[in-house]
Amino acid sequence: MKILVIGSGGREHALVWKLKQSPRVSEIFCAPGNAGIGMLATNVPLPISDHAGLVKFARAEGIDLTVVGPDDALAAGIVDHFEHAGLRIFGPAQAAARLESSKVFAKEFMQRHGIPTAASGHFTDSTAAHRFCQTSRYPLVIKADGLALGKGVIIAQTPWEAAQAVHTIMEERRFGAAGDRVVIEEFLTGQECSVHALVDGEHYMLFPAAQDHKQIFDGDQGPNTGGMGTFSPPDKLVTPEIVERIHREVMEPFMAGLKKDGLRFRGLLFPGLMITAEGPKVLEFNCRFGDPETQVLLPRLRNDLAELLEATIDGKLDTIQPAWDPRAAVCVVMASGGYPGSYSKGKKITGIEDAEALEGVTVFHAGTQWDDEKNLITAGGRVLGVTALGAGLGAAQARAYEAVERIHFEGATFRRDIGAKGL
Ligand SMILES: Nc1ncnc2c1ncn2[C@@H]1O[C@H](COP(=O)(O)OP(=O)(O)O)[C@@H](O)[C@H]1O
Ligand SMILES: [Mg+2]
Structure with a gap:
C-alpha cells in the first residue's frame, strides 16, 4: 500500500x-x-x-x-x-470537521447531546457580547469561533479585560472571519488532558490519555505555544474511574449525537478535556491527531497503524483489538529561542544520532531542513520532539532529558518539567 x-x-x-x-x-x-x-x-x-x-x-x-x-x-x-x-x-469531511473549525457549532452539538462542557453564550453581535461580559462572573473565557492558530482564546480576569477581548476579536478582527462570532464561557478549574479516539461512525477506539504543556515556561508560566511537551499515561489525573466517565459522558453521547445529526465522522476525534471536581468537561473538539500528543501515543501503540486507519475508513474498528505498550512516554519539545514570539532560523542542529543511541529514544522533527551543505538546520518555532519510553513516567522523563542534553543548536529552548505534574 x-x-x-x-x-x-x-x-x-x-x-x-x-x-x-x-x-x-x-x-x-x-x-x-x-x-x-x-x-x-x-x-x-x-x-x-x-x-x-x-x-x-x-x-x-x-x-x-x-x-x-x-x-x-x-x-x-x-x-x-x-x-x-x-x-x-x-x-472527517468538512461538515464534520466543523466540530473543530467552529466553536459555536461544537458547543451547540455538546448542548444538544448532553455532553458536559462549560456553560456559555454565543454572539454574532459585539454589543450583545459586551453586555453579556458586564453581567458575568469572573474569570471569564472569550473564544473566537473559528481557527485562530491557538491564539483565539482569552481568559479575562476582569470586565475590562473581557471588553478588550471582545474588541480584539470582533471589532479589531485580529483573527479575521474566525472572529465573526464569539463563544463566551464559564471558567473551569482543574487539570487538562488530551484524549484521542478513532471514530468510524459506528464504533470508536479510545487511546490512553496524554497531558500537554502549552505554556512556554516551567510551572505553566508565560504565553501559550503549540505545545512544549507531553506525557502518557497521566494515571494520577486520568484514573480508571475518569476513563469510565469519559466513555459514558463524552464518547457515547458523541457517537449518538453524530447519528442523530446525520454527521458522518470517520477519523480521529481529540477532545480537550478539563478534569474538574465534577468530572470531565469538554473544552473543545479537535478532529485530528494532536501535536505533540501523537509523539507520545504512537510509540506506545502496538497495533499496525495502517490497519487501524483502514479499519476506521471501512467502519470496522470493532474487529480490532487495541494493544498498548505499558511503558510511559515523555516528549520534550526543543524550540527556537524567542518562540512563541519571533525567532531566527537556520541554526545548525547536532547530536540527534547520539540522542537516538539511547534505549527507547526517538527524535521527531518539526521545523527542520537541510541547507545547501547538507547540514541539518532549524526552520521553525518548534524544532524537535525528543521522545523516550521508560518503565515508568520517572524513567521515561529521565531518559528524555538525557537525550535532550545530547542535542545542540544555538538558542535551543525547552521546558525542564515535562511530565513533572504526573509524578
Ligand atoms: N472554559 C475554560 N475554562 C478554563 N480554561 C479554558 C476554558 N476554555 C479554554 N481554556 C484554556 O484555553 C486553552 C485553549 O482553549 P481551547 O478551547 O482548547 O482552544 P484552542 O485550542 O482552539 O485555542 C485551553 O487549553 C485551556 O487552557
Ligand atoms: Mg485546545
Whole structure:
C-alpha cells in the first residue's frame, strides 16, 4: 500500500515513523514534510492548501491512502476533494470537521447531546457580547469561533479585560472571519488532558490519555505555544474511574449525537478535556491527531497503524483489538529561542544520532531542513520532539532529558518539567 501523509510537523513525522513499521505499507510520501520525514519517506513539495495539486499527485502516484495531519486542511474540505476524486483519505469531511473549525457549532452539538462542557453564550453581535461580559462572573473565557492558530482564546480576569477581548476579536478582527462570532464561557478549574479516539461512525477506539504543556515556561508560566511537551499515561489525573466517565459522558453521547445529526465522522476525534471536581468537561473538539500528543501515543501503540486507519475508513474498528505498550512516554519539545514570539532560523542542529543511541529514544522533527551543505538546520518555532519510553513516567522523563542534553543548536529552548505534574 502506498501512503501520502499531509503536513510537516512532529505529528506527521510520528505518523510516518509508525506507518513505516507496517508490513502493509510499501512506500510513503509526505507533502510537504520536513528533514526528518525525508529520511523515512519521499517529501513532495506541494503546499497543504493545494488540494487540486495533491489530488493530482495522489492519482498519478497511485496512492492507496492519504492521511491528513493539520486542522486547517480538514476545515478547508480536503477530505471532500479527495473523496470526490474517488481517493481514499483518513479524516472527517468538512461538515464534520466543523466540530473543530467552529466553536459555536461544537458547543451547540455538546448542548444538544448532553455532553458536559462549560456553560456559555454565543454572539454574532459585539454589543450583545459586551453586555453579556458586564453581567458575568469572573474569570471569564472569550473564544473566537473559528481557527485562530491557538491564539483565539482569552481568559479575562476582569470586565475590562473581557471588553478588550471582545474588541480584539470582533471589532479589531485580529483573527479575521474566525472572529465573526464569539463563544463566551464559564471558567473551569482543574487539570487538562488530551484524549484521542478513532471514530468510524459506528464504533470508536479510545487511546490512553496524554497531558500537554502549552505554556512556554516551567510551572505553566508565560504565553501559550503549540505545545512544549507531553506525557502518557497521566494515571494520577486520568484514573480508571475518569476513563469510565469519559466513555459514558463524552464518547457515547458523541457517537449518538453524530447519528442523530446525520454527521458522518470517520477519523480521529481529540477532545480537550478539563478534569474538574465534577468530572470531565469538554473544552473543545479537535478532529485530528494532536501535536505533540501523537509523539507520545504512537510509540506506545502496538497495533499496525495502517490497519487501524483502514479499519476506521471501512467502519470496522470493532474487529480490532487495541494493544498498548505499558511503558510511559515523555516528549520534550526543543524550540527556537524567542518562540512563541519571533525567532531566527537556520541554526545548525547536532547530536540527534547520539540522542537516538539511547534505549527507547526517538527524535521527531518539526521545523527542520537541510541547507545547501547538507547540514541539518532549524526552520521553525518548534524544532524537535525528543521522545523516550521508560518503565515508568520517572524513567521515561529521565531518559528524555538525557537525550535532550545530547542535542545542540544555538538558542535551543525547552521546558525542564515535562511530565513533572504526573509524578
Ligand atoms: N472554559 C475554560 N475554562 C478554563 N480554561 C479554558 C476554558 N476554555 C479554554 N481554556 C484554556 O484555553 C486553552 C485553549 O482553549 P481551547 O478551547 O482548547 O482552544 P484552542 O485550542 O482552539 O485555542 C485551553 O487549553 C485551556 O487552557
Ligand atoms: Mg485546545
